[in-house]
Amino acid sequence: MFNFLRLALTKLxxxxxxxxxxxxxxRNRRASDSAFGSWEPVIQPLQLLFFLIVLRVGLxxxxxxxxxxTPQVGVITSDLxxxxxxxxxxxxxxxxxxxxxxxxxxxxxxxxxxxxxxxxSPLDIVLAEALNDVRALASMALIILSLTWFFTWSFRFDRPxxxxxxYLLTVIMAVGFxxxxxxxxxYLPALKRIVKRILQRIILWTSGVFFATFEVPAQLRQFxxxxxxxxxxxxxxxxxxxxxxxxxISFTYLLTCSLLCASFALLLYRVNESMLLTSSDD
Amino acid sequence: MIxxxxxxxxxxxxxxxxxxxxxxxxxxxxxxRHLAGDLRSRLQIGSPDWLRVGRFLKGLLSARTFVxxxxxxxxxxxxxxxxxxxxxxxxxxxxxxxxLNSTASSIFGTGVAVPQVINSLVxxxxxxxxxxxxxxxxxxxxxxxxxxxxxxxxxxxxxAGLPANSTSDQxxxxxxxxxxxxxxxxxxxxxxxxxxxxxxxxxxxxxSLLTQSQRFVNEVNQSISADQKQFAENELKIAEKNLSEATxxxxxxxxxxxxxxxxxxxxxxSTFIAQLESNLxxxxxxxxxxxxxxxxPDSPEVAYLADQVQExxxxxxxxxxxxxxxxxxxxxxxxxxxEALKSDVExxxxxxxxxxxxxxxxxxESQRQLKFIVMLSKPQLPSGQDMNWRWQFFLAxxxxxxxxxxxxxxxxxxxxxx
Numbered sequence: 001m002f003n004f005l006r007l008a009l010t011k012l013x014x015x016x017x018x019x020x021x022x023x024x025x026x027r028n029r030r031a032s033d034s035a036f037g038s039w040e041p042v043i044q045p046l047q048l049l050f051f052l053i054v055l056r057v058g059l060x061x062x063x064x065x066x067x068x069x070t071p072q073v074g075v076i077t078s079d080l081x082x083x084x085x086x087x088x089x090x091x092x093x094x095x096x097x098x099x100x101x102x103x104x105x106x107x108x109x110x111x112x113x114x115x116x117x118x119x120x121s122p123l124d125i126v127l128a129e130a131l132n133d134v135r136a137l138a139s140m141a142l143i144i145l146s147l148t149w150f151f152t153w154s155f156r157f158d159r160p161x162x163x164x165x166x167y168l169l170t171v172i173m174a175v176g177f178x179x180x181x182x183x184x185x186x187y188l189p190a191l192k193r194i195v196k197r198i199l200q201r202i203i204l205w206t207s208g209v210f211f212a213t214f215e216v217p218a219q220l221r222q223f224x225x226x227x228x229x230x231x232x233x234x235x236x237x238x239x240x241x242x243x244x245x246x247x248x249i250s251f252t253y254l255l256t257c258s259l260l261c262a263s264f265a266l267l268l269y270r271v272n273e274s275m276l277l278t279s280s281d282d
Numbered sequence: 283m284i285x286x287x288x289x290x291x292x293x294x295x296x297x298x299x300x301x302x303x304x305x306x307x308x309x310x311x312x313x314x315r316h317l318a319g320d321l322r323s324r325l326q327i328g329s330p331d332w333l334r335v336g337r338f339l340k341g342l343l344s345a346r347t348f349v350x351x352x353x354x355x356x357x358x359x360x361x362x363x364x365x366x367x368x369x370x371x372x373x374x375x376x377x378x379x380x381x382l383n384s385t386a387s388s389i390f391g392t393g394v395a396v397p398q399v400i401n402s403l404v405x406x407x408x409x410x411x412x413x414x415x416x417x418x419x420x421x422x423x424x425x426x427x428x429x430x431x432x433x434x435x436x437x438x439x440x441x442a443g444l445p446a447n448s449t450s451d452q453x454x455x456x457x458x459x460x461x462x463x464x465x466x467x468x469x470x471x472x473x474x475x476x477x478x479x480x481x482x483x484x485x486x487x488x489x490s491l492l493t494q495s496q497r498f499v500n501e502v503n504q505s506i507s508a509d510q511k512q513f514a515e516n517e518l519k520i521a522e523k524n525l526s527e528a529t530x531x532x533x534x535x536x537x538x539x540x541x542x543x544x545x546x547x548x549x550x551x552s553t554f555i556a557q558l559e560s561n562l563x564x565x566x567x568x569x570x571x572x573x574x575x576x577x578x579p580d581s582p583e584v585a586y587l588a589d590q591v592q593e594x595x596x597x598x599x600x601x602x603x604x605x606x607x608x609x610x611x612x613x614x615x616x617x618x619x620x621e622a623l624k625s626d627v628e629x630x631x632x633x634x635x636x637x638x639x640x641x642x643x644x645x646x647e648s649q650r651q652l653k654f655i656v657m658l659s660k661p662q663l664p665s666g667q668d669m670n671w672r673w674q675f676f677l678a679x680x681x682x683x684x685x686x687x688x689x690x691x692x693x694x695x696x697x698x699x700x
Binding site: 024037135136 | 674677681688689691695
């Protein structure tokens, strides 16, 4: 029993070392291709965040004529719980995480050089790429949180454990979802294209980056809460401020979706590993 | 971690031949002198003891060691040194006995169309703020050193507890840490969870908070009802006083000017004057006839009629003066005064009626809005210590390490790369 545990730990340690090594290699490679170097994965979501903030503030000024930080009197909105930058930042850090990881998994392996080594399997490369994205977007989220706390001078992080859990479950779900779509897409190419379009264009607007679930009318809520990314986003916000209302949001649902995606992905990967080697950019 | 590429023609497993147990053969190559030391240290050939100690110390000061020590210490603290904590839980629901058409009002009486569950939830939010307020802490622990004595730190865990000579802010922060109040969004109930270093501490604190909750709900209800009732009764008193004054004024007026109505009086006077004027016209016609008949205007018949006309005119003037003049009865003014007084009485009577209805409504409404605390789960003496905080502490330490590694590693690598 002890030998088995020792062997399992050694293998796990080796696997982690491999993933870390590939992630360093992938990061360096990506940094050399980009004008922003290693900061590229952070700059891209920050650009979007800046654009969305300008859009939101502009729309608010046009339609309601209020300041950025001024909540409306008599109306319960997300502004009562978060300032708009933090609200958008938390949403983008989760949605972008899912989008980037899932798209990379769907597109298949572009980074094939590490496969020269026998110990490195395609899944290691997918996980290494995901790890880089996690680190970059977690850094971005932490920077936004720190800056917001610094400027508002009100530190609040009610449930750090839940935040980490929601973050990691989103990663697991993204990897699993991406791999599932990749394999199913080999038989149904249209599905792959549709999912990619959804990930690139629609998911940003339906995952709670702009709205809070409690702001959606109760009759319409059931049509948006099927989206597990929304659960991740709302749970992440809830973990920062636990008085933020999250009707219809469940940690169990997120956990179930993540585990289902991951389980199906591992099953499909086991029997169709070679399919991951086919990369596509359509 | 990335190995050199495997030469063609060799299987990857051939590189693992060192794992078979055989010692590696020393190299026969001659290296430059400045590389020889480093090579020696790597191959561990004939390295002196001080080099080994140095390598050991270098290994000790690595980041991995710090992380392991940090996690190890947090594990030791969480599972060995840390004082046992005991938790007591109670659950209750704030119930309004006579909900009308699924609308209800919160503790503060704001009438909103919400279901009973949401209403209890809103009240729960108010309670959660109230129970963690400084006034409750002062009410439960009136003396400043009372909390310090109850929760004094004990060896070996000197971090847990409230140190002596703590400030009131520290005491309040510590008090808040011992309490967790969670309104349940689905059921609308409120869960109060208290922590103590002894089972009795946790139970007693929970019971005290329940008492305070009960008191809060009752006090707020009573004060709102009392305020509403007091306001309505004050309004009734004012209305009553106004009615009494208006009635008295009308009574005084009638006492002074008699019971006859100014309108009827004015009507009678007008008729009387009209009759006098009619007589005057007749006399004037008769006078004109006589003047034509008699050449002498001073004849006794003419003079008699002229005197009658003059007298009648004077009489009419006097009557008119009496009716509207300042020195007379001034019936116009009296009529206006009488009308005003009657209006005052009528208005005061209606106000009085409205105030009486408001008092009645206020009494009924205060009875309808009475709220009660329905206990779903009473606090019990904990039978064993709560292990949750130990796991939470340990896992949080690991979480800090993971986040630190993920974010710190990324930032450091990016800066180095730049």
